[in-house]
Amino acid sequence: MDPYRLPRTAVPSRYDIRLEPDLTTLTFKGTETVALDVTERIAEVVLNAIELTIESASLENDRGETIRATATLDETTERCRLTLASPAAPGRWRLRLAFRGTLNDKLRGFYRSVYKDPNGVPRTMAATQFEATDARRAFPCWDEPSFKAVFSVTLAIDPGLTAVSNTAIVSETSEAGRKIVRFADSIKMSTYLVAFVVGELEATGTVVVGRTPLRVWCVPGKKPLARFGQDIGAASLAFFEQYYGLPYPGDKLDLLAIPDFAAGAMENLGAITFRETALLVEETAASHAELERVADVVAHENAHMWFGDLVTMSWWNGIWLNEAFATFMEMLAVDAWKPEWQRWVTFGVSRAAALSLDGLHSTRPIEFPVTSPRDADAMFDVLTYEKGASVLRMLEQYLGAEVFRSGVRDYLETHKFANADTGDLWAALGRAAHQPIPAVMDAWIFKPGYPVVSVSRDAGGHLVLAQQRFNYLREPLPPAAAEPEQRWQVPIQLRVHGRSGSLEERVLLAEREARLRLGEGADVVIANAGGHGFYRVRYAPDLLEALLKRLDLLAPIERFNLVNDAWAMAVAGLMPLTGYLELTARFRDERDKNVWSVLTGSFYSLNRVLAPADRPHFAAFVRDRVAPAFAALGWTGRPGEDELTRQLRGDLARALGILGDDAAVQARAAELYAAAKRDPGAVDPNLLPAVIAILAHAGDARRYEEFLDGFRSARTPQDEQRYLYALAAFRDPALLGQTLERAINGEIRTQDAPFVVRAMLMSAYARELAWDFVKRHWDTMDRLYPKHGMRRLAEGVTGLVARALEADVQRFFAEKKPQFGGKVLAQYLEQLHVAVTLQEREASALSAYLSKLG
Numbered sequence: 039m040d041p042y043r044l045p046r047t048a049v050p051s052r053y054d055i056r057l058e059p060d061l062t063t064l065t066f067k068g069t070e071t072v073a074l075d076v077t078e079r080i081a082e083v084v085l086n087a088i089e090l091t092i093e094s095a096s097l098e099n100d101r102g103e104t105i106r107a108t109a110t111l112d113e114t115t116e117r118c119r120l121t122l123a124s125p126a127a128p129g130r131w132r133l134r135l136a137f138r139g140t141l142n143d144k145l146r147g148f149y150r151s152v153y154k155d156p157n158g159v160p161r162t163m164a165a166t167q168f169e170a171t172d173a174r175r176a177f178p179c180w181d182e183p184s185f186k187a188v189f190s191v192t193l194a195i196d197p198g199l200t201a202v203s204n205t206a207i208v209s210e211t212s213e214a215g216r217k218i219v220r221f222a223d224s225i226k227m228s229t230y231l232v233a234f235v236v237g238e239l240e241a242t243g244t245v246v247v248g249r250t251p252l253r254v255w256c257v258p259g260k261k262p263l264a265r266f267g268q269d270i271g272a273a274s275l276a277f278f279e280q281y282y283g284l285p286y287p288g289d290k291l292d293l294l295a296i297p298d299f300a301a302g303a304m305e306n307l308g309a310i311t312f313r314e315t316a317l318l319v320e321e322t323a324a325s326h327a328e329l330e331r332v333a334d335v336v337a338h339e340n341a342h343m344w345f346g347d348l349v350t351m352s353w354w355n356g357i358w359l360n361e362a363f364a365t366f367m368e369m370l371a372v373d374a375w376k377p378e379w380q381r382w383v384t385f386g387v388s389r390a391a392a393l394s395l396d397g398l399h400s401t402r403p404i405e406f407p408v409t410s411p412r413d414a415d416a417m418f419d420v421l422t423y424e425k426g427a428s429v430l431r432m433l434e435q436y437l438g439a440e441v442f443r444s445g446v447r448d449y450l451e452t453h454k455f456a457n458a459d460t461g462d463l464w465a466a467l468g469r470a471a472h473q474p475i476p477a478v479m480d481a482w483i484f485k486p487g488y489p490v491v492s493v494s495r496d497a498g499g500h501l502v503l504a505q506q507r508f509n510y511l512r513e514p515l516p517p518a519a520a521e522p523e524q525r526w527q528v529p530i531q532l533r534v535h536g537r538s539g540s541l542e543e544r545v546l547l548a549e550r551e552a553r554l555r556l557g558e559g560a561d562v563v564i565a566n567a568g569g570h571g572f573y574r575v576r577y578a579p580d581l582l583e584a585l586l587k588r589l590d591l592l593a594p595i596e597r598f599n600l601v602n603d604a605w606a607m608a609v610a611g612l613m614p615l616t617g618y619l620e621l622t623a624r625f626r627d628e629r630d631k632n633v634w635s636v637l638t639g640s641f642y643s644l645n646r647v648l649a650p651a652d653r654p655h656f657a658a659f660v661r662d663r664v665a666p667a668f669a670a671l672g673w674t675g676r677p678g679e680d681e682l683t684r685q686l687r688g689d690l691a692r693a694l695g696i697l698g699d700d701a702a703v704q705a706r707a708a709e710l711y712a713a714a715k716r717d718p719g720a721v722d723p724n725l726l727p728a729v730i731a732i733l734a735h736a737g738d739a740r741r742y743e744e745f746l747d748g749f750r751s752a753r754t755p756q757d758e759q760r761y762l763y764a765l766a767a768f769r770d771p772a773l774l775g776q777t778l779e780r781a782i783n784g785e786i787r788t789q790d791a792p793f794v795v796r797a798m799l800m801s802a803y804a805r806e807l808a809w810d811f812v813k814r815h816w817d818t819m820d821r822l823y824p825k826h827g828m829r830r831l832a833e834g835v836t837g838l839v840a841r842a843l844e845a846d847v848q849r850f851f852a853e854k855k856p857q858f859g860g861k862v863l864a865q866y867l868e869q870l871h872v873a874v875t876l877q878e879r880e881a882s883a884l885s886a887y888l889s890k891l892g
């Protein structure tokens with residue numbers, strides 16, 4: 039018997055659950071009746087439960103039989119075994135259970151969240167987070183996605199509180215001093231999508247989309263921040279009903295902001311939960327990046343209502359498709375809502391993050407066999423979300439958007455209220471496209487890595503395209519890791535500009551190499567035209583030079599990819615680092631926010647690689663590259679300027695003030711901050727986050743106190759985040775030490791603390807101090823932080839770029855043996871090794887190059 043899959047001898051079809059949470063004693067009582075189909079004569083019933091006390095259990099049927107059962111809980115397998123006093127015959131049975139549990143502080147299962155009300159008084163609420171396998175912490179259940187059932191939830195709560203669950207309320211009565219809230223039956227769905235939230239909650243007014251009432255919920259005082267989230271909630275709901283060709287599967291939709299929340303958001307059907315920063319925002323006071331984040335997350339969760347909730351993966355290996363698809367749909371919906379945001383261009387940043395991780399030997403295929411649910415924990419990473427979404431986008435562009443959509447509709451219609459696998463989606467897309475999808479997709483999904491496509495011209499004037507797996511490190515691998523040469527079916531979109539105009543051509547590069555005949559005078563060749571391909575391009579020097587001379591012919595996403603691929607070649611040693619630095623000089627006139635994000639991103643990385651003595655020269659280099667574009671924009675926006683340009687102004691100021699250590703920029707930032715203190719509307723909200731970051735970088739103890747106060751009294755979640763991360767961005771060790779203490783003394787929420795410490799490990803100024811602190815307090819942090827907290831924190835070690843630190847990191851983890859799941863730890867260590875290798879290979883050339891500039 040598979041120790042990770044429950045026996046299917048008793049299959050639930052319906053749960054009637056009644057829970058009575060007590061926010062004072064932080065406990066809950068529960069009863070449930072589960073309708074079971076028993077398929078063969080059984081002596082026991084096995085289901086999932088953990089950290090619950092089972093008080094009674096019995097089986098009964100309509101023939102008047104009752105069988106008492108004795109419950110034993112196994113904490114390691116998280117199973118509850120009900121031994122029956124006498125065997126139960128096949129047929130329909132009702133399992134009756136009574137149980138008790140605790141509202142924990144680990145942000146999973148049924149847990150408590152503590153926040154301050156508008157008067158500063160601490161308050162407690164209760165919320166749930168069940169994916170992947172934590173529903174079993176709230177009620178005993180068949181906690182696997184393929185055991186779909188109908189849920190009927192009743193909550194008995196303090197009369198002063200409000201309760202929200204997946205469906206609409208059908209009745210509210212009172213009983214023994216409690217308010218009894220009964221919710222309508224859910225659709226047939228998986229346990230991980232059940233949710234209930236209890237507390238002093240406030241809701242916005244209702245917006246009706248099609249037939250669905252939509253509201254946003256938050257703790258008292260924050261309702262003015264709910265408008266934007268409700269707008270994108272309504273817009274994306276309408277978009278998806280149209281795209282999927284199926285009505286929204288629930289009877290209402292509530293979006294709830296929870297003050298303590300481990301993930302970003304959770305797609306519980308009809309009751310989506312969010313961390314506050316991902317839902318609540320003041321539109322007029324937020325930067326473009328902050329608004330985009332809310333829009334993305336809301337659209338993403340809404341996309342899941344169909345893809346994930348209505349049709350659900352059969353087992354946890356399907357997590358990738360669930361998440362990749364929702365990420366892809368999130369882009370489509372936000373792009374349709376705000377085309378001026380150019381969401382698919384900004385998606386280049388996500389694709390770049392996936393290309394970066396997937397360029398490691400320790401990467402993994404998008405989909406891999408998953409035996410235990412724990413194996414799937416490692417799936418919640420950029421390979422699932424960002425690589426997954428990138429290859430779906432590549433496929434959509436290759437098949438055509440209409441064909442792709444009809445395949446998706448067919449898939450949802452065929453598998454609604456049930457479960458499906460990757461193969462089912464490929465089958466549906468194949469029917470729509472009249473071609474087999476696995477042939478094109480298998481290597482992208484089931485093999486690790488991706489190709490770099492080299493583009494050159496041979497003596498006969500042919501264009502030569504050749505593919506090879508891209509890796510940052512080329513040192514020989516141990517024999518077990520060596521793989522036969524990998525091939526992909528690479529859909530290549532070419533654009534050639536010549537004397538007689540431009541010409542597009544599509545090639546499916548399936549072999550190692552292909553040769554194409556180009557017309558006369560083909561001067562400029564762009565591979566990965568449109569930028570959708572999940573591969574890198576390495577141009578021969580003459581082709582690269584021709585491109586750099588005609589950057590005006592490239593779309594922003596094509597310029598983005600050009601810079602991003604060149605940077606990757608430099609890191610991998612396929613191009614001299616100084617060659618890359620020279621290339622960046624060609625972008626002084628660049629005005630696109632996303633292209634600048636890849637340029638400045640490479641500068642932030644380099645800042646961690648530099649020898650400290652080179653830092654002043656490097657600052658001069660950054661000023662040389664960034665200052666002209668910033669000067670052209672100026673400090674103040676022009677009327678009618680678009681949001682992306684205003685965001686760019688903030689991004690460039692930040693790079694100049696921090697990496698460029700530009701004294702004039704720092705002084706101007708201080709003036710602007712003072713002005714914003716007097717009048718919050720005085721500074722563009724796109725500039726304010728940068729101003730705060732710059733002032734932290736240049737700041738002293740007085741500034742630290744000021745920002746600490748800003749963190750404590752923040753009015754919006756975004757404001758709180760800006761000040762919180764600013765506390766990690768000072769340079770004075772004493773101040774940094776204070777921030778580290780706050781990460782373990784309860785001042786910084788455990789949902790945020792791992793990310794703050796990670797930021798400090800990634801800071802060239804805080805990293806050694808932070809690493810020392812992490813080593814000393816590892817066990818404390820591990821105990822305090824939610825699940826996956828240490829995994830997120832530990833990613834910061836990739837910033838400890840020095841041979842000695844690397845050795846120390848390896849020693850520490852060899853002793854601690856942290857369990858991050860999958861290959862996560864190996865990936866962190868390899869990323870660090872890539873950076874140290876770059877540092878050692880390029881140190882002297884870099885030093886010479888920079889000092890020549892200065």
Ligand SMILES: [Zn+2]
Nearest residue numbers: 338342361364
């Ligand atoms: Zn998701």
